[in-house]
Amino acid sequence: MSYPTYDMNFADFQGRNWQRAMTAEKFAKCRDWTLNDWAVALTGEVGEFCNLSKKVSRGDLTLDEARADLGKELADVLTYADLLMSKLGLNTDEQLSAKFEEVSERIGYRAERVATPTPGDAK
Numbered sequence: 001m002s003y004p005t006y007d008m009n010f011a012d013f014q015g016r017n018w019q020r021a022m023t024a025e026k027f028a029k030c031r032d033w034t035l036n037d038w039a040v041a042l043t044g045e046v047g048e049f050c051n052l053s054k055k056v057s058r059g060d061l062t063l064d065e066a067r068a069d070l071g072k073e074l075a076d077v078l079t080y081a082d083l084l085m086s087k088l089g090l091n092t093d094e095q096l097s098a099k100f101e102e103v104s105e106r107i108g109y110r111a112e113r114v115a116t117p118t119p120g121d122a123k
Contacts, residue, residue: 009093010082010092010093011091011092011093013082013092014082014085014086014091014092014093017079017082017083017086018082018083018086021086033087035084035087035088038080038083038084038087039084041080041083042077042080042081042084045073045076045077045079045080046077048073048076049070049073049074049076049077052066052069052070052073053066053070056070
């Protein structure tokens with residue numbers, strides 16, 4: 001099955017993410033989840049990322065072999081973090097921007113807009 005590719009910002013993502021969680025039949029059991037339930041789901045995804053990272057660290061996989069799966073796990077982490085934001089009635093885009101600015105001010109960093117983010121080199 002082929003899925004469409006969406007060009008989304010966090011505001012679009014948050015709306016679609018919450019709507020999917022609340023309406024998709026496969027997620028029906030999630031509709032009554034508490035904050036704790038969502039937090040446990042988020043923790044599970046973080047654990048899956050950490051397990052892959054551990055396998056890279058101990059040499060079972062190279063970073064290149066694990067990179068795509070690591071990205072998928074981090075996407076799951078972001079998805080559940082966003083669902084927690086929605087459950088709390090918070091706007092993910094606003095919260096990320098505010099926190100980025102707060103930390104930037106605290107560490108004396110002047111954030112400048114960049115057209116295309118440059119990913120760092122993972123080691």
